[in-house]
Amino acid sequence: MPDQRRTVSPAGPIRTVLGAVGLAVLLGGVFLLAPPLGTDLSAQVARANFFARHGFAPLDLGWYGGVSPYGYSLVTPPLMDWLGGDSLGPRLAGVLALLVSAAALALLLVRTAARRPLAGALVGAACIAGNLVSGRITYAVGVAFGLLALLALTTPRPVPRRLAAGTAALLAGAASPVAGLFVGLAGVALACKEGPLVIAFCRRRAPFSHLRHARRTVLDGAALALGAGVPVAGLGLVFGSGGWMNISLSDTVTAAVASALVAVLVSRRAVRIGAILATLGVLAAFAVRTPVGLNATRLAAMFALPVLVGYGALPVGLARRWSPRVAGAALAGALVLVTVVEPPVLVADLRAAGDPTASRSYFQPLMAELARRPPGRIEVVPTANYWEAAYLPEAAPLARGWLRQVDQAYNRLFLDGSVDADSYGRWLRDNGVGYVALADAKPSWVGRREAELIRAGLPYLTPIWQHRDWTLYAVTGAPSIVESIRSGATPGGGDLPDESGGPGPGAERGGAELVRATSAELTIDVPAGGEILVRLRWSRWLRVTGPFGPDGVPVRPTDPTATVLPACLAPYGDWTVLRVPQPGRYRITGSLTAAAPRCAD
Template sequence: MPEEHRRGPLRVLAPTLGASVLLSVAYLLAPAMGTDLAAQQARAEFFAGHGWAPVDFGWYGGVGQFGYSLLTAPLGALIGMRLLGALASVAASVAFGWLLWRTGVRRPVVGALAGVLVFAANLVSGRVTFAVGLALALAALCAAAAALPYPGSPPAGRADPAPPPAGRADPAPPLAGRADPAPPLAGRADPAPPPAGRDDVALPLAGLDDAGHPRSAWRRRALVAAVFLLSALATWASPVAGLFAGLAGAAVLLTAPVGAALRAGSRVASRAGLRSWRPDGRWPQALSLCLGPVLALAPMAVLFGNGGRQPFTAESMKIHIALAVVVVLVVPRRLPAVRIAGALTVVLLLGAFYLPSPIGSNALRLPMLFTIPVLAAVAELGRVRLALLLVAVWWWQPFLVAGDLGRAGSPESRPAFHRSLVAELAGRAPGRIEVVPLRDHWESVYAAARVPLARGWERQVDTDRNALFYGDELTPQQYVAWLRANAVSYVAIAPGAVPDRYARAEAALVQQGLPELRPVWQDGTWRLYEVTGAQPLVSSPARLLRSDRGGVELGVPARGDVLVRVRWSRWLTVAGAGACLTEGPDGWTVLRVAVPGDYRLTSSLRPAAKC
């Protein structure tokens, strides 16, 4: 075992834990901040009020709460989203630090402390769901690393060399004036790979204990199972984090065949090298890292997925491809898995840009967050050159969104900002309202708690259902048609607040005045407009009695079909024996009534009353 590992991980974990706890406490003491925190908070509050109900009726006419995450809303409802994020940040920091120590990188302490800053910056942006998933994904990588011997361990069956007998000197150093053995000539292939059972530098074979001896079979199986379970849980917490865990597994899977091809040199030799290559002891862990996310995401997407597309600009894609290329070029060749992961990140970014999907710009989190910690830990550069490189990477793409930090404690993030609007709407007829989205989307928390919103805060769903706001131009005719098609009764705007970047055109239209928007109320913060000619949430002769995040209640005076402008979902159910549900036109829901009366449309993981 190398000397640095005999000293144990405490020298890495102690400063890592201390710095992470300090920054997490500072985060908890600071006011609310981050563009994404509102979405996390809203989901936690929905779960606290409605439990495992799968559909949130307060956003987008009904949206699945579990398409975003299966785990974080229940955990956030239990202990609070900000505390959950702080704990996840500490856990991720410790796991990352242990991983750097365990893999024997050059500067584990520097890399781990850079990781602490990165995970704290992730908290500043409010990405609590991703923080939880990332902590679990890093824990999965730790479990995979625990199944591998320390870098530099002797091969199976061989012990460390015995020290020389007392009184005998160590072998003499090379004679003065003699040079060390010459490096291989340019163009020559690297030396042949080490024999089976030997350390493959950063990613040695599984099945050995810390001294290089075989592990017990049950422990190997337990570690493989832990890798699978943790990577699956990471996916259920955050599909993006699960994707990154799978990418790490793919990098490990490709290390051996790619290395065999590169060592072979010529094309013919490369083919021969690939044919002679066989799976080694790393494969169980690597396959678990790949299969865990895939098998976890498949049912989650099929049963609860909301679909949609995450916007991703060409400029952002190019910036982050450059970061991944830097990793490939700077990371030493003795760490092939890290270099392959950098190359796979380039592929991921290109795919996320050219193939519309819910991933989109979320793919950039991998290079944005990990480039600086990885380079700080493994780059074989002097201090000055390394510092210059890290400063250049930070200048090119900082991992901290400064605007999120600067807007901490903004008025829009406080309940008082929304109180007058909510009170005014409480005295009006129930219906759906469009609040022009604020920059940090806190209306999706405080307004949605009392009245259903036409929109909310899930970008992928918004681009799918409300594509007009993401086009080149928003016309008054398009906007009014959208309001009526979505059964919007009122439009509210806070003229003094900064809108979301995709809501600027909408804000301009509302403030300039439209004939179809009749002013009905205003105060020093809000203006409220009634939509003339608005379609009702339920079709005549039914009457809307109540509408909230948990469902829609209506009175039906006669038998027949009632169109309820709530998005159809397999999880919808209706209370009452005299009616059933079926999918209606334009993706809405039809309530088929056999017995007149009052009915409440809700959702359940065990839905009933389908026609």
């Protein structure tokens, strides 16, 4: 982050801010008028739609057998839902974030006496708008809060500015863990900025007043780092979905090059330290599998170019040896290089314009067909921009969704190209998939091989419905999401599921019946007390209620003096086992305050 210098730039704060906001208004308007763009917008719509239907439910059972939306964002889904339905709300949230970010960045450049604040602010607005084209609305909201946190540190009064900066940093981390991570990095860079002063004081080469200045800067950095770190670490540890994010060598190199150029060409110590940390972070994301992965490149993609435009200059030694014309050409060459390796807008995101699957109407026929069939989990071959993840969970829980980290954890066969007829059949059975849907539209790269297998014909897939845009298949011999387990098996404390994905020895078909399946609830009819394998990912936030009668009225024991143990849940391999004391209808949901008791081993 920039040093805290409050000298007003000759460009003038009003002209700089108005220029940046004016460009942001123009680009935001174009973004709203354009058709849905990018591959990430569908994930934002999915989060907003889930919140619209289920509020702050801690588990989304419509993706991957259950994931927590809190690990993705705590702030952005309600904001997107409040602003509008389907893609309108997320896009409006993105434009609001763009306007706030453009104004905050412009003021930050002015207050820190950037060399070219107006140019930096204009380029910054364009780069932030480019992020919207990719569809990363959640990240955009987090960035807006992060820039407000940095801006707060340019105000004079220490305590209010740290409270404001810490609060904005906390909101950045709660809105987007990736943005929170970058705000924390800025805080660390700011805290480390005064390291040489502290060392000089310890060696008695600097007066005490310098140490007091260093202390103020360290406290400012700590406000950022702690404010952002609390939600990022807390939500990740408690609600994280696990898995890891891929990052290619080419993405690593381009982001590292852009960050290294910032470190070389910007003399501000805090910025230089931050750029070095960003470079190391990208290299670490490539070397170690973490949920960050490719996300580590976003800092360079959004801010390397505007920071270089605003603050960049050749090192003093080179500037003295070269003529102004040569020095200017060298700096321009560096800017062109960064633009090439980290372009503000990706061509692939622009190609998403006009995708027919971006409309809810594309999925309506399939949703209507699923509504009249028995409930069950469905595998939808991923379309190019993953819009099935946004709309179809309203009709049936998806075997997958749009969260690459979870795909890496559970569905590697689609990512590494190893999927074939046998492994695909095993995967369908493992996940209790009853239906497979193939769209006539272009598949995503992760669904290309899967689509080829289905079109070639698979013995365990039977076509049961045809539409101009869709083919729906039933999976022959696949187990349901729920299965009764006969007495003698010990799920959760004994036998684990076998390689076919069914229950361990002692499992039987029939018995428990899935009555209803939504993104927030499974309803199960159980004919007798016992144990039921439930193909939901185990979570401490799962809750079971019941038994109920078919009319929804709670069932009472016939003997009021008898002691009846409550229904309970326990982990069973990758899945969950439900133990019920008596027959009836049971509901499994997610709850933060009333989770079901865990079954004793």
